[in-house]
Amino acid sequence: MTLATAKVISLRNPLKAFVELKSQIDELKSQFKAAKEKVLAEMDGRGVDTLKIGDYKANRKFVEQSRVDTKAVRDLLGDKTPTTLVESVRLTVI
Numbered sequence: 001m002t003l004a005t006a007k008v009i010s011l012r013n014p015l016k017a018f019v020e021l022k023s024q025i026d027e028l029k030s031q032f033k034a035a036k037e038k039v040l041a042e043m044d045g046r047g048v049d050t051l052k053i054g055d056y057k058a059n060r061k062f063v064e065q066s067r068v069d070t071k072a073v074r075d076l077l078g079d080k081t082p083t084t085l086v087e088s089v090r091l092t093v094i
Helices: 003-046 070-080
Strands: 050-053 056-059
Touching: 003 050
Parallel strands: none
Antiparallel strands: 050 056
């Protein structure tokens, strides 16, 4: 077995795990969203922002956030728009 073949073989398991874990994460996100929507619907139905069921207590808060409209800033300043370069690593395995 060549060194290149050994490296390929050693990466199979991590890549397989990556794909399987990504699938599990997507499924858990879907289940989390469904559970959240069900609790919020129940709160809406009861007209409450706090719901206590057994050992669990759910609190709902409405939060406002202020964000800069970057498109409007770009439209106003054009090429003089201050920017910051942000780098990240994105790994996609199919």
